[in-house]
Amino acid sequence: MEQRGGGARVLLKLTWIELKLFLREPTTLVFTFAFPVVLLFVLGEVFGNQPGGTDRRIFGGWGAMNYYVPAYIAVVTMSVGVIMLPARLTGYRAGGVLRRFRASLVPIWAVLGSQVLAALVLGVIGSVLVAAFGSLFYPVHVPDSLALLAAGFLLCAAAFAAIGTLLGAVMPSTRAAQGAGLMLFFVMLFLGGAGPPTGVMSDTMKRIGDFLPLTYGVDLLQASWNGTGWDGSAALVLGVILIVAGWLSLRVYRWG
């Protein structure tokens, strides 16, 4: 019992330290928090938020910003998951930080857990920024169901954290992890529904999109924000990703 309590304290302390370390790295900070807002600004200026102002099919009958704000919440969780997490985890392994932790018998679940918790907190902050920007400058309506949105956000963030942890476990170096992370990020950004909306995509683009986790994150969050309810099939896909990637990364992760 006592040991478990101690483990939880170590987990929280590591998470707090991870968050402080994040704030001391300007590049990651800007990329995670400012980049989605800048993209949202461009999209908002181009499309505005008049429902039906553009072709109804393009944004699923919603205003463009009602389409994009939930999509960019999914993008924030993806950015933290596939860019920040793998770089951090591979860096720790290659540099000997993990050896240092391991020699002091820090449990591996606390090391991985603190990364995931920190990613979750950063995801919340980034999402609040995106949502605040959207509702302040464009008349984006409030989410139809906050509870469903929160549940969708958690599932989406957890699935991307699992993907990021898996990348961190299998990538041989920080450079490789950064390369793979950035490539995944941009492919998903443009083909997963956060760039051109699904309504204007060619069949080929849609077929590629079907293989991208972001597509399902965008679908899930848009549905709960815009009142179409809980997208069960998207949630199922994300759930499977979470379980498989999470299980694999715990199996594969080496102390280094």
Added chain:
Amino acid sequence: MRLRSQGESGTLSRMPPVIAVEHLRKTYSHHVVAVADVSFEVERGEIFGLLGSNGAGKTTTVECVQGLRTPTGGTVRVFGLDPRTSSGALRGRIGCQLQESRLPDHLKVWEALDLFASLTPGAADWRTLIKQWGLAEKRNATFSSLSGGQRQRLFIALALVSDPEVVFLDEMTTGLDPAARRIAWDLIEEIRDHGTTVVLVTHFMDEAERLCDRVAVVDKGAIIALDTPRGLVVRYDPLEQVVFSAPDEDMDWLQRVPGAQKVCRRGTRMVVEGSGPLLAHVAAALVERGYAPDDLRVIEPSLEDVFLKLTGHPVEV
């Protein structure tokens, strides 16, 4: 009944060793033998040294003891526990300073100490450690801004922050300047005097000679000698040398000085090698023949001479 009485007499006669290593073997990919066959015990409260060249197998040996590597063969026990399977029970009881490790670049000195202290409930006060190891003014510096010596001192402080019962120090004075080395040595002796067992891995002869209660000389994955530093010298290289400046003339009569075994000339100096009260006899013989060199002195055999004799090669840095 019988079992219990045996146990009682066991604890009465002798404290169990802190570390017991029996026939440890570690090979990498079937070809490279890092540790061939190593057995030793470390008693409570001693400074135990593993002395050898780089690549001799010292670090692999302690990494197996720390539970960082899985031995290919043999057994390792720390406080009677297997370090591979009992990491939870050993947390806080052992402290490690690793040869190659890092902290996150932007982590501050105090945050690192605070984090590692939080791993164990009864941890030492890191505010004292930070002063002892000369890092007080670097409290808010990030890890990447520290010099090599400062990083080294931080890692030693981290090894000690849980107030461990046994601490492993792997090449702890590498990167330290001479003054910092002396301070580190004094502090390590202080730690031992407080009852902490110390396992010291080093390739520095002077460090082993100065600090260790017992030294295991490691060469090619095996322990080739194990004794106190003095004991090693007496056993393997008991000869001392008497040295003095002398004019360039025949001094063969020195061979007949009691205790002398070998006489040779080294430049402007004569060297008489032997045992017993050699200095007194040489001095008497010199005065008798009208010589009075003003630099007559004894060179005691050192651990370095023993090492050379045992391994056939000088320590490689």
